[in-house]
Amino acid sequence: MATLPISAATSSDARAVLRRAFGYDAFRPGQEELVCAVLGGRDALGILPTGGGKSVCYQVPAFLVEGLTLVVTPLISLMEDQVQRAREVGLQAECLSGTQPTETKRAVVERVRAQRTDLLFVSPERLELAAFRKLLADVRIGLVAVDEAHCISEWGHDFRPSYRRIAAVTGALPCPTLALTASATPLVRKDIAANLRLADPLTVVHSFDRPNLQWAVLPGASRRARMRAVYALLCRLPGVAIVYAPTRRSVEVVRDHLAGCGLTADAYHAAVPGDERSRVQDRFMSGASRVVVATNAFGMGIDKADVRSVLHVQLPTTLEAYYQEAGRAGRDGAPSVCVAFHARRDGALGRRFLQRTHPTPLRLMRTHRALRRAADAAGSIQADGPDSVRILGSVPREWMEGEPTGLLGALERHGAIRRLGTGNGAGTSRVFVHRSPGFEEARRMRRRATAKLRAVSRYARTRGCRRNQILRYFGEERADPCGQCDRCGWQVGGGA
Template sequence: MSVSEKYKVLKHTFGFSDFREMQEEAVDAILSGRDLAMLLPTGGGKSLCYQLPTLLMEGITIVVSPLIALMHDQVIALKELGIEAEMISSSQSSQEQQEAFTKAKNGILKLLYIAPERLANGSFLSWLTTLDINFFVIDEAHCISEWGHEFRDDYRRLGELRSSFAHTPIAAFTATATQKVREDILSQLRLHEPLILRAPVLRKNITISVRERDSGWRNDLMNILKEHEGESGIVYAFSRKETEELAEFLSKKGIKCLAYHAGMSGSLRHDTHQSFLNDETQIIVATVAFGMGIDKGDIRFVIHTSLPKTIENYYQEIGRAGRDGIDSEAVLFYSGADFHNKKRLIDEGSDPQYREMILAKLRSSMDYATAEECRHRLIAS
């Protein structure tokens, strides 16, 4: 493959004249058949790093992702670009799943998205061995580590891919991971001499500020929203009850606003999501259930009304602002009570094996909120 072919696909398929930072290194690693581990902040163009090279290679790419909504959006976007892609998930009918199986088996697809639990099925794993797979993609790779902020048991099985596909390259991607989590990703996936790419964590177009949440904090919130009048934003609240109360408060102030939380029906969450994407709703007031996989570049602000559980969570959540590169804002309101409320939930519901680790992360969040030094640098450390 010549360099010109790579840039031709970049331009004619994806509409870009140049790669973003570290994208080209990632693409070249995959094209050379090398394992890859990449930390690329939200909005850094991760998907292109694996979608482009598969178009220049024989065979199909298997993308493992824990986010059904994101897989769905990715498949739709790829089809709009004229790229053959499908997903296999529990959200589909048996007919839809069978159509995806048939396309993959007949060599029509370039990308097939699957959830990690699929790989626990022996017959599915055997079926994968019948395909001409050029490489695997492990998205949200931090989920493989018990030290990460979103550990999932299903991800632990991904290391078994090396047993069935000893010579098939693996590309692992995450938007946020500590040094310990990065080491765990390499170990658990059994990556062989991977190229390790870590893009700068600092997002220069996001202005970060922290304010103490006192009795007049809603007035401060309204002043922030006036500065962003007519712009899209997310307000993260602590509980389902708070999302509904705050959304009602803002709606009465004349703001196009909806609540979003895991207690709502799937259809209502979907409609709310689409309303936000289509700019019919300006602001979503949500628990952290909202945001994973959102593909909306013009979110101008992300506001938290209480202390985040972890710095990693917080960084990923504020990273949903300004993905188009335009100046955006992240504001955190906190109080001393936040720490005690979240600690109580951890004490009541967390696995004792991980309780101290989770508490340590919460303490780091409180240290961040009360710090006097540059908060961008605290997040990046």
């Protein structure tokens, strides 16, 4: 358990913990400044690259602060892994999630109340539960860490409405807040700090440059042509690889194509049963599996240093998402390859995705009005019931499982509906339909998403250095060509 008040722990204490618990002689760039800031009671915002060791920035203070370190993290599916890694370095770590049996949750709460927990992982939605707020009021909190903090910002690439409500709870706690993310533009950083109510925060922005990564965008006129090219690349490029595909269906198609060519690969997406996902992750981490084909559900929170190549069958809809996913290559500093495929028709696919994710205000208003008319006297409606399906056309399973996607996700973002409960472990079963939401922000968010889509297209079509294009997007200026991308003379799998 933590034994020092915030102000009593020093940088030498932090370095001693780093050596004893983690086996490192020195912090990575940016880590020590953030750790010392929160130990001194100051709010902090850290923009560290993928693989830059963000978890160390709250794990080291968890050894030293007096009270509980509360970590808000977006993916319930990764909490158990985060808990296990924290326990491996000697922390008393726990998590609370809706997927746990009641007895497990009760036991965790008892350990927290008894001050037998150093580190507690929760989702942002849990902060809104009255019982959990009472628990926070009854225990001493030494530090709040907000992981994947870009989810706070409506300007960000992975906006989560529940993240914007974190400060309503944490803002009243007498402890510093540490916000961490790997990908945030200057505008997103400003929004994070404002929304979390960070007071004079120390801001550490590590360079987005990853000199060991080699970048390329290849043409892909058809899905079949891309799959053939992916197979050829995997045959030429050595080492462990992640292949990202945009949908669950495309993951299965690519995996099956590779298998048909004699190359064994595992598939990972949200529809794969939990036990199988765990097996895929374990095989990947142990080196038993060389190639994983996955949606963007794979990779967050997974720390494997020797991934040699990350291939994207199609570029994501934002450069933030692409940088974060591609950045899972080469965490050990060794040369690694990031290749994406792009064709002119991808722009139309991106616009269709934008239409689903950011519907027009008129469509949102009409859908809300229909749901309100179909709701019961208490204002609620079965999310996947016949009335909802008639109004919405379909209810995506991803939304039922907690992802803020599709038309329902857009209504939720704009405060038109609120999830009420879960049904038999399958996901949200009912939603409350608010009487008079506002959709003023919908048009602005749609414009922002369109601008991000155009930035992806510019990256794909640029005739200049690709690395400089990415750095410029994140607010860094570099004049010299990198010599490590296809626009600077580097050839995929063939050297310069």
